[in-house]
Amino acid sequence: MSTTQQSIFSSYEKDPKFYDEIFDEKGNVKQVYQTLFDLYSGHSSQDFAKLNEKAKASFFNQGITFQVYNDQEAKEKIFPFDLFPRIIDPEEWETIEKGVLQRSKALNHFIWDIYHDKKIIKQGIIPLDLISTSANYLDQMIGIDPPGGIYNHISGTDLIKHSDGKYYVLEDNIRCPSGVSYVICNRTALKRALFGVFNHYNAHTVTDYAQNLLEIMESVKPRGVDEPNCVVITPGVYNSAYYEHSYLAKAMGVELVEGRDLFVENDFVYMQTIKGPEKVDVIYRRIDDAFLDPLEFRPDSALGVPGLFSAYKKGNVCLVNAPGTGFADDKAVYTYMPEIIKYYLGEEPILNNVHTYHCSRPDELKYVLENIDKLVIKPVDEAGGYGISIGNRLTKEEIEKVKQTIKASPRKYIAQPIMSLSVHATYIEDSESFESRHVDLRTFCLLGADKEFVLKGGLTRVALKKGNLIVNSSQGGGSKDTWVLKK
Structure with a gap:
């Protein structure tokens, strides 16, 4: 290794407990990297x-920020971006793409x-009570047929690579999955900071997402409409994902509106x-169910549109x-996803579930309470x-406090084994070098x-704190550009 290599990768520690995406078991750089x-x-x-500062300036100038709700200073922050991209080869991606499409169809x-x-x-x-006790089940939706028969037009499936080298689904997100704007802006920022790097790889574009989203929206137009008028509705500038709302509206060439703009x-x-x-x-819509229509849901909502749900029930507007x-x-x-896939599609799941204990089941609750030190506890919603x-x-x-919280409301919690998320070379400002960090x-x-479409490249999220397994930006995480290579 040269002096320059030594300086920039000097802090990189290889840990055999984790699947390393850059280095093989012998410590050699994998061929694709x-x-x-x-x-x-x-x-x-x-x-x-200097390049890192350039990338940060690019994000700042584009207004690519987010806000953590429990941040006492309530400041907007630049979304942390890492300059070392993740590479996914064509064969690996083919499995991922088929797997997430399978899950999305089964969920629909x-x-x-x-x-x-x-x-x-x-x-x-x-079980009936699994649905009836869900806070997100809406009696008002019973019997409603959305245009095109589609409910989850947009799905965000979170995957990890375990120490066995296999992908596992952590969760499915089909309410208002966010983060796709960062996928596109990561690509732009990387190209600006390290121009010419792309000439050495043949990666799929990610800038076609907005066009495909618009086509999906137009495909579910109400009956009798020839040229649908599409809009994006946002809670407003103070929402943590407002940048994404405005970005997608602009990229699709449609209006960005708030509830007060519609009647x-x-x-x-x-x-x-x-x-x-x-x-x-x-x-x-990037507004939660409860705030969509004050006449149907929360009467104190100032974010929604009075009468919107009635128009939706009549089939005069489609909500995505x-x-x-x-x-x-x-x-x-999620614990039933393998059965759901088999029941509706007659297929075996392409992607693995993480073994999950649901605390509403007495035997599983007992196991969880006795083994909290070996598990990750998550609220279901x-x-x-x-x-x-x-x-x-x-x-x-x-641990005792967590036990009491679970026992007070078992339906609200699941538990999973502590999975060994794969690690990736990540630039760390403090050491001015690359270190291994967990990614999903x-x-x-x-x-x-x-029409159906899977974006060829996703949001690789990075836990920037050493040893941390939580990658969310709200918990101090960042992201990487993700290259899916062409065959």
């Missing part, structure tokens, strides 16, 4: 410090069934414009994703890494009435 490794090794640590069938015939419950495959008349939705009212046909999808990405339902307890990081007092992968799958 060799060219990239050599290119990066040609830079000194001082060079990389599942949601339709639950809001219609409930056959999967009647046949004893899924309902005779069960049709209209947008206020300087030229007068304009009918709206498809709404990509449909209200009431949240019960299907409940982490307790939280996002962003909130509420997670990693057993081997807890003190005896904290969020993929994005789109389903339409006559």
Whole structure:
């Protein structure tokens, strides 16, 4: 290894307990990364410090920020971005793509069934109380047929690579999965900071997402509409994902609106414009179910549109994703995903589930309470890494507190073995060198009435704190560009 290589990778520690995406078991750079490794090794640590600042400036100038809700200072922060991309070879990606598409289709069938015939419950495959006790199940959706028969138009499936080298699904996100704008902006920032690196690899584009999303939205237009008018609705500038809302609206060439910009008349939705009212046909909504319509859900909501749900029930507007999808990405339902896939598709799951204990089952609750130090405890309906307890990081007092919390409401918690997330070379500012950090992968799958699409490249999230297994930006995580290589 040269002096330059030594300086920039000097802090990299290889741990055999974890699957290393860069180095093989003998400590050699894997073939797919060799060219990239050599290119990066040609830079000194001082060079990389400057490049890192350049990337941060790029994100800042584009307004790529996020806000942590429990941050007392309530400041917007630049989304942390790592300059060393993750590479996924074509064969590996083919399995991922087929697997996430399979899960998305199965979940769509599942949601339709639950809001219609409930056959999967009647046949004893899924227990009734699993659905009836879900906070995200909506009685108002019973019998509603969304345009094109699609409920989860957009799915975000979170994957990890375990120490056995296999991918496992951590969870499915089909309410309002976020992060796709960072996938696209990561690519832009990397190209700006390290121009020419892409010439050495043949990677799929990620900038085609917005066009495919628009086509998916147009495919689920209400009956009788020839050229649908699509919009993105946002809670407003103070939402943590507002950058993404505005980015996607601009990239699709559609209006970004707030609830106050829309009104309902005779069960049709209209947008206020300087030229007068304009009918709206498809709404990509980034507002939670409870705030969509104060006449149907929370009466104190100032974010939604009065009468919107009535227009939706009449089939005069399509909501993307449909209200009431949240019960299907409940982490307790996740435990039944293999059965759901087999029941609706007649197929074996392509991607593995992580073994999961649901605390509402007495025998599993007993095991969890006796083995918290070996498990990860998760609330079934939280996002962003909130509420997670990693057993081997807890003190005896904290373990007792977690036990009491679970016993007070077992339905709200699941537990999983502590999985060994793979590690990847990540630039760490403090040491001005590359160190190994844990990563996961969020993929994005789109389903339409006559179209399906999986973005070839996802959001690789990085736990920037050494040893941390929680990769969410709200918990101090960052992200990497993800290259899916062409065959």
